[in-house]
Amino acid sequence: MRISRQGLMLAPESARVIIRPFIPPPNLIVSTLGRALALEESDVLQALEKVLAEFKDRHFAIEPLLLRNFEKVMSFLPEGVTPLSLSRERVLLIGALFSGEYALESAALFNPSIVPHPDQTGVPEGGLRFIMSLRATGEGHISSIEFRAGMIAADGSIALDHPSRFVTQPEIIPDPSYEKRSFRLKLAEMGVCEDMTHQVMAALDEHFTRSDLNRSVGTMRDENQPASHELTHTLETIDWLADSNYEIRFSKDLAVSERIIFPVSANESNGIEDARFVRFIDDDGTVTYYATYTAYNGHDILPQMIQTKDFLHFHVLTLNGDAVQNKGMALFPRKVGGRFAMLSRQDNENLLIMFSDSPHHWSDPEIIMRPSMLWDLVKVGNCGSPIETEAGWLVLTHGVGPMRKYCIGAILLDLEDPTKLIGALDRPLLSPEGKEREGYVPNVVYSCGGLIHGRELILPYAVSDLASSIATVSLDDLLAALTGTP
Known part of the structure; x- marks a missing residue:
């Protein structure tokens, strides 16, 4: 290959x-x-x-x-x-x-994902402009999301734009909007008093702003003095959830590399980790870029989601459902059978899949792959969102084997029913070699997502939790290996 x-x-x-x-x-x-x-x-x-x-x-x-x-x-x-x-x-x-x-990146710049740039204006015929996300880690091991832009030429050569010396945090939009149904579902999952939350939410429209919520919370507090411990806990939880769902906006004058998403809410205070960006095309042709990531507060982790259409205005959202746990959720780039689909690893061991009518609510995961090769005997997981090919859904995977060595593999899932495994590589697609073995966490290659350009798989990958690089793979060779065809 x-x-x-x-x-x-x-x-x-x-x-x-x-x-x-x-x-x-x-x-x-x-x-x-x-x-x-x-x-x-x-x-x-x-x-x-x-x-x-x-x-x-x-x-x-x-x-x-x-x-x-x-x-x-x-x-x-x-x-x-x-x-x-x-x-x-x-x-x-x-x-x-x-x-x-x-x-921001004094310790590491790693775990990249890659998507087509939303603006392809002026790109030469046969070329593709892309945006790469990276996990930057600095003092105190706090992680944030950085971006780089680049170009894949018609001949397959790859060039990265030189990163700016400057980095700028976005404006936090002061009065974000919320969807009532999702907000109530999340509060119910968090186990707060249903009667109290109903009183707060009853005064709100199906879509409401933070100002609307603050007024309703204030009214509830004023009408129930002195506040009980349960009321105080409920209202604090409502505020926490609102703080965890926010909007940010960058100036359009900033270069891609000058934009940084640094932790904003309390539940991500110690890091925004391993964003897996995907270009999602809805049934009506609307394009939205989604990214799942792991929010870390120093004690607990929580999967969250980012949405954007232009990499300037971002919505950061909590996810709902009993399957929203652990790391490594990766959204499919379109609906499958009329439903959203997501890869996951709730059990920290196997690769699972879920389906939902909403990109924000997930439950009922089922296992589609278990560790089976020597190089992944400890656990398996995804390396980003599935990539659609004529032969099936190409899923980049990671496996952990002896000596905690991380390798990148690949599997192929059925296009119509991705619970069906068509094929899997019997050896790693990419293993840490030479200097790639040395870093903050040695013997690791890892990715949060690739893309196909022409008949090439473009695979950005991290080396030993320190830096990042790019490899290309012949798509024809890879699909032949996965389907067992010459």
């Missing part, structure tokens, strides 16, 4: 940084503010000038970020001191005292 490693390496770059709040305990906030307020104005100007000279060129617009972090601590200002009573320079300096740079 013809497999070609392309020699492209996406290595972590520590110089790509964002500004994050650096907020100490309240007593230190108060003492730091006291020292900042005691400075002479001339000293403030000199200190701010030094900060801006040192950091301004590392960010697109540093001052709004410093002002935002000032706002996080301004409630601790001494009595009689207001933001309006302070010079802009002192406000900016205080913001800098409660800010710090964070290197």
Whole structure:
């Protein structure tokens, strides 16, 4: 089988940084503010000038970020001191005292997925512009989603756009909308008081905003004082769920590599892990890009979903159903038999499949593949969404074998009934070789999704949880191996 490693390496770059709040305990906030307020104005100007000279060129617009972090601590200002009573320079300096740079990919840049770019304007005939998602990991092992753009030429050559030095977080849309049915289903799964949630939700339309929800929650709280422990828990859970479903938006002026999705909600505070993007085409031809990912809060993991049409405006959503657990959910790129289909691994061992009338509600998984080869005897899972071919659904898999060695394999599922396994490779498609074996987690190759261009499988893959590369595979050779045809 013809497999070609392309020699492209996406290595972590520590110089790509964002500004994050650096907020100490309240007593230190108060003492730091006291020292900042005691400075002479001339000293403030000199200190701010030094900060801006040192950091301004590392960010697109540093001052709004410093002002935002000032706002996080301004409630601790001494009595009689207001933001309006302070010079802009002192406000900016205080913001800098409660800010710090964070290197997004200082530890790793790995677990890529790849989809066609939504804008193919100006692409030469036979070429394809793509977007690649990557898991970036920095200090404290916090993971976020980065993007890269590139081009596959008609001759199959692959070129990546040079990544920008700058990285920008999106605007968080302040008043996102929610679907009432999905919201109620998730609350029911979380086991909160049904009567109390019904009273809150009864006042809301089928589609409601965060402002609508806040008013209903506020009314419920005001009408039931003093609040019982159960009411407090219920209302806090409603707020938590609302916070976990949010919208973000990037400026259209930002290059693809300048966009970063960093954890926003509490349930993903320690990381957004292993996004599996897929270009989904609905029955009416509408295209939506979905990604499943693992939200991690430092203790628990929770599968979530991202939706976008343009990689500028994103909806982040919780998933519902008793099968929403563990890692590795991967959505099929179209409906199968009139229903959404999803690969999964709820038991942390076997490859499973589920069907649903909604992309947000999942239950009743069934096993379609178990570990059976020496190289996957520990467990198997998917390496991204299935890819449709004339021979069946091509599923890239990963297997864990002796010495916790991760390899990438492939199976073929029936197009009409993907619970049926047509064929599976008896040996890995890709195994860690040479320098690929060395990294944060040695002896690992892994992917979150590939695509087909012409008769080539384009397979981005991670090497030992450190960096990423790209391989190409002859689709004809691969399908022949999976179907047993010469």
